[in-house]
Amino acid sequence: MSGPPQKKPSWLDERFGAGTIEEFLRHKIIPIHRHSIWYYFGGMTLFLFIIQVLTGILLLLYYRPTPNDAFESVQYVMTQVRFGWLIRSVHSWSANLMIFTAFVHMFSVYFLKAYRKPRELTWVTGMLLLFIVMGFGFSGYLLPWNTLAFFATKVGTEMAGSIPIIGKWFLIFLRGGEEVTGATLTRFFGFHVAVLPGLATVLLAFHLLFVQQLGMSLPPGVEKAIAEGREPKRTMPFVPNFFLRDMIGWYAALGVLGALAAIFPWELGAKADPFAAAPAGIRPEWYFLFMFQTLKYLPPKVLFMDGELLGILLFSAAAMVWVAVPFLDRHVGFGRTTRFFTGAGVFVIGYMLVFTWLALR
Amino acid sequence: MKTAAVTLLVWMSVLGSAGADSGKNSCVNCHAALEDARLLKPAQLYDGDIHHQAGLTCADCHGGNPNDDSMGAMSPAKGFRGVPKKSAVPEFCARCHSDATYMHPFNTKLRVDQLSQYVTSVHGKRLKQGDAKVAVCVDCHGVHNILAVSDTRAPVYPSNVATTCGRCHADATYMKQYKIPTDQVAHYQKSVHAEMLAQGDTSAPTCTTCHGNHGATPPGVSSVANVCGTCHVFFDQLFQKSPHQEAFAKMGLPGCVQCHSNHEIVKPADSWVGTGPNSVCTTCHTSGDAGLKSAQAIAQDLARLNLAIAQADTVLDTAERDGMEVSNAKLELAGAHEALIKARVDVHTFRDAEVQKVTDPGLEIAKKANQAGVAALQELNFRRKGLGVALITIFVAIAGLYLKIRQIESKPPA
Numbered sequence: 035m036s037g038p039p040q041k042k043p044s045w046l047d048e049r050f051g052a053g054t055i056e057e058f059l060r061h062k063i064i065p066i067h068r069h070s071i072w073y074y075f076g077g078m079t080l081f082l083f084i085i086q087v088l089t090g091i092l093l094l095l096y097y098r099p100t101p102n103d104a105f106e107s108v109q110y111v112m113t114q115v116r117f118g119w120l121i122r123s124v125h126s127w128s129a130n131l132m133i134f135t136a137f138v139h140m141f142s143v144y145f146l147k148a149y150r151k152p153r154e155l156t157w158v159t160g161m162l163l164l165f166i167v168m169g170f171g172f173s174g175y176l177l178p179w180n181t182l183a184f185f186a187t188k189v190g191t192e193m194a195g196s197i198p199i200i201g202k203w204f205l206i207f208l209r210g211g212e213e214v215t216g217a218t219l220t221r222f223f224g225f226h227v228a229v230l231p232g233l234a235t236v237l238l239a240f241h242l243l244f245v246q247q248l249g250m251s252l253p254p255g256v257e258k259a260i261a262e263g264r265e266p267k268r269t270m271p272f273v274p275n276f277f278l279r280d281m282i283g284w285y286a287a288l289g290v291l292g293a294l295a296a297i298f299p300w301e302l303g304a305k306a307d308p309f310a311a312a313p314a315g316i317r318p319e320w321y322f323l324f325m326f327q328t329l330k331y332l333p334p335k336v337l338f339m340d341g342e343l344l345g346i347l348l349f350s351a352a353a354m355v356w357v358a359v360p361f362l363d364r365h366v367g368f369g370r371t372t373r374f375f376t377g378a379g380v381f382v383i384g385y386m387l388v389f390t391w392l393a394l395r
Numbered sequence: 396m397k398t399a400a401v402t403l404l405v406w407m408s409v410l411g412s413a414g415a416d417s418g419k420n421s422c423v424n425c426h427a428a429l430e431d432a433r434l435l436k437p438a439q440l441y442d443g444d445i446h447h448q449a450g451l452t453c454a455d456c457h458g459g460n461p462n463d464d465s466m467g468a469m470s471p472a473k474g475f476r477g478v479p480k481k482s483a484v485p486e487f488c489a490r491c492h493s494d495a496t497y498m499h500p501f502n503t504k505l506r507v508d509q510l511s512q513y514v515t516s517v518h519g520k521r522l523k524q525g526d527a528k529v530a531v532c533v534d535c536h537g538v539h540n541i542l543a544v545s546d547t548r549a550p551v552y553p554s555n556v557a558t559t560c561g562r563c564h565a566d567a568t569y570m571k572q573y574k575i576p577t578d579q580v581a582h583y584q585k586s587v588h589a590e591m592l593a594q595g596d597t598s599a600p601t602c603t604t605c606h607g608n609h610g611a612t613p614p615g616v617s618s619v620a621n622v623c624g625t626c627h628v629f630f631d632q633l634f635q636k637s638p639h640q641e642a643f644a645k646m647g648l649p650g651c652v653q654c655h656s657n658h659e660i661v662k663p664a665d666s667w668v669g670t671g672p673n674s675v676c677t678t679c680h681t682s683g684d685a686g687l688k689s690a691q692a693i694a695q696d697l698a699r700l701n702l703a704i705a706q707a708d709t710v711l712d713t714a715e716r717d718g719m720e721v722s723n724a725k726l727e728l729a730g731a732h733e734a735l736i737k738a739r740v741d742v743h744t745f746r747d748a749e750v751q752k753v754t755d756p757g758l759e760i761a762k763k764a765n766q767a768g769v770a771a772l773q774e775l776n777f778r779r780k781g782l783g784v785a786l787i788t789i790f791v792a793i794a795g796l797y798l799k800i801r802q803i804e805s806k807p808p809a
Contacts, residue, residue: 112720119720119778274803282796289789296782299718 062246062272067256067265072142073276074283075135076245081284082132083238085291086170089125090227097177099223101216104179105305112302123295131291133171133321136164144359144379147366148251154360156244159237161357166234171319173226179219184306185316187222188214193329196343197350215308258369317393324389325349356382420461421468422453440540449501456487482522484531485513512610528569535559551608554592556601557583582658600626619649619657627651633743638686653678665701668742669694692747696754697738703761704731710768717775724767731761 046052064073096115098107111118140160143149149157176187191214195205210217252260259265270276318326325345332341355362365372426438441447446455454461459475460468469475479487489510491497498505509532513519518529535551542549550559561580563569570577583589583602591599605622606613614622624631634640634650643650654675655663666673669691670682680687707728714721734757741750 109720109722113723270804275800278796278800278803282793285789285793285796289786292782292785292789296778297718299720301718302720302722304722 058246059273060271062249063269064250064272064276065252065256066268066270067252069142069146069253069256072139072146073250074280075139075142077280078283078287079132079135079139080238080242081280081287082128082135083167083234085128085288086125086132087231089121089128092121093125094227099177099220101179101219101306104177104219105302108178109302112299119299120292120295123298123300124291126300127291127294127298129171129174130320131287133167136167137321140164141379141383145376146251146253147363147371148253149360150251150254150363150366151360153244153248153251156241156248157360158357159241159244163234163237163241165353166230166237168321170226170230170234171321173222173230175319176214176219176222177226178302179306180303181306181310181313182303182316184214184308185312186318187218188312189316190318190322191218193342193346196340196346198343198347213308254366254369254371261368320390320394323393324386327389327393330393420452420454421464422457422459422461424464437539444539444541445543445546446541455491481527481531482525484533485510485519485522488532509609512607516607516609516611517613518611528563528572530563534563551603553597553599553601556603557589560602579658582656586658586660587662588660619652623651623655629740630743633741637743637745639745663739665694665697665739668697686745689745689747693742693745693750696747696750697735697742700731700735700738700754700757700761703758703765704728704735707731707761707765707768710765710772714768714771714775717772719771719775721768721771724764724771727760727767728764731757731764733757734760 043053047056064070093111096107096111096118098104108122111122113119115121143157143160172187172190176183191205191208194208195201197204206212208218208221209215210221256265260267317323328349329342329345332345334341336344359375363372363375366375423438423441426434429435429438437453441453452461453459457476457478458473459470460473462468463473467473469477476487492505493507493510495507498507513532514523518531521529522531537550542552544551546552547554549555557580564575565577565580567577579602588600592601603611621631624634630651640650643653649657654667664673667675670677670687671694674690676687676690680690707724711721711725711728715725734753738750738753738757741753744750
């Protein structure tokens with residue numbers, strides 16, 4: 035007597051063992067608790083990143099990275115290409131929304147202590163991805179070659195140039211020379227469409243692999259409450275329950291992006307004139323404002339050191355410490371959080387909000 | 396009091412003699428100590444005078460011996476010339492200012508023909524006839540506190556000239572015997588020229604630009620166009636070739652001034668051309684004559700172009716405010732604005748055909764810009780409708796997903 039009929043393996047399964055992935059997804063579960071909402075921001079950032087890749091590829095069909103053509107080619111996309119305005123505006127708005135959701139994701143991971151053992155490398159790859167995303171923003175800002183972008187890049191690269199020892203070399207590396215010229219534009223274009231996407235793809239692959247391998251982290255308090263029986267352990271399947279919820283968020287983001295692009299099309303401004311005087315009120319993109327404002331407040335000299343240089347060194351050191359948080363916060367664990375690190379997180383958010391507000395005033 | 400002054404003079408003479416032959420200036424030393432304001436003032440003012448800064452002393456103009464502390468310093472025997480009579484002032488100044496060899500070391504660019512010009516002016520001629528009320532050098536340039544023309548405090552600095560001339564020419568009592576108007580400065584202050592000067596444009600004309608400075612002469616009827624044409628070259632050239640040139644000459648009318656006035660030259664408006672209430676054409680032309688018909692046609696050309704530009708501007712501004720990219724169309728519309736400016740110049744041909752040669756291409760440009768603006772607004776409308784449809788679709792999809800989740804989660808786990 036034969037047993038129950040066996041399901042015939044699919045064509046892909048026969049060759050690549052695709053059933054393993056299917057099996058993995060079928061068993062992947064997402065914890066349900068009062069902080070579950072924060073789980074959606076990683077997926078939202080990934081969705082916006084995919085939008086960036088797709089719209090970026092479409093823009094590449096028309097964009098020409100030379101000082102003579104860059105501005106005109108973007109202008110052409112916005113006025114002559116069918117739905118070009120939509121693609122360019124969605125690309126610009128989505129970039130900003132992606133950076134916003136990436137920050138929200140990073141801080142939610144920080145406060146829920148999801149960086150703790152065994153997810154240290156998930157945190158590190160995530161932080162590196164955040165820096166790359168900011169690099170995308172910085173390099174992409176110059177590409178339309180308009181006045182504001184030109185002078186903001188000039189100021190931004192000057193700051194990078196004030197780093198001790200390697201500053202001068204770094205400035206020339208970024209600009210492709212002493213000044214912001216066509217060489218800088220070509221270079222930034224290269225960073226934006228080749229170097230950074232390459233790095234981002236590798237890091238994203240590792241980040242997602244770690245997330246899948248280790249699953250979703252439970253906040254220490256929830257973990258303890260479940261273990262002590264004060265809270266039931268509730269989960270939902272990733273497919274389809276969580277994935278469908280994710281899709282709701284993505285659709286909503288798509289609606290917001292479409293509305294922003296149609297109601298507030300991203301401005302092109304005036305073509306950059308390297309010989310013109312810098313316009314008043316030059317400032318970087320909003321996510322760099324807190325640093326920009328801090329540097330403005332610093333006095334020209336602090337003890338023996340240049341004020342601006344001190345600011346850059348302090349921010350660099352703070353960023354390194356932030357990346358190393360999982361290795362520094364050794365006390366965090368089962369049911370335990372470290373007040374110092376939670377306080378530091380609140381301080382950082384407060385600092386960023388206040389200084390961004392001061393810069394926008 | 397008198398005794399005190401004499402004592403002071405003697406005391407100063409004693410002190411002064413100690414420094415004799417060491418570049419001292421006994422004129423200033425004594426005059427600075429005098430109580431009579433008329434005699435004291437020169438010593439007080441001279442420090443800031445351009446002549447003092449050039450190294451000249453009182454004796455260079457007035458003669459005498461500045462090393463002599465006694466009253467003998469002012470002896471004619473020592474070359475003392477004293478204060479010149481008003482009628483002698485031009486020659487007094489010209490001793491140096493007409494001498495190119497003397498003046499060259501001080502300022503190579505300084506002219507030395509002031510006196511020769513002055514004697515041809517109305518001021519110079521009347522002075523020669525014995526009229527001591529007319530302006531001589533010091534009336535405009537000041538005395539003992541003379542400043543360089545380029546010094547903003549100088550009474551002859553461009554922005555101060557009208558006030559300086561007005562000190563006499565706007566004084567009805569002072570000017571009564573000459574029987575000429577005294578409202579020129581008041582009129583000039585309302586002019587576009589005065590407005591430009593007040594804004595810091597020192598190339599804008601003031602009294603002396605048209606009337607001359609040292610050779611001050613009012614431009615006659617026949618020379619008005621030449622005076623205005625010095626700056627407004629194109630207008631002058633067009634006017635000279637226009638039918639008005641001959642007609643004005645026959646009628647004895649001044650050229651430009653006839654329509655634009657002389658001192659109160661305000662910014663011209665398109666409404667000056669044609670038959671409207673502000674028309675200057677109707678001053679001479681009467682209904683039905685060829686000139687007025689031509690003026691009417693020119694006015695219509697200008698009005699058509701103005702209207703077309705205004706319409707295009709409005710449409711493009713609306714589209715731009717709503718975030719549409721219309722910078723190319725705006726740039727092209729600048730061509731229509733240029734055509735309008737050129738047409739306003741060509742009005743001075745007083746021939747409709749000439750004006751049309753400029754306004755017709757301008758109209759074409761404005762029309763295209765307007766079409767671009769309308770297309771941008773239509774595109775905006777399309778985007779908004781598209782957004783509405785997209786949002787409804789997204790909303791439906793979200794609702795569908797929500798219902799699907801509810802359906803899945805309402806089933807009891809297997």
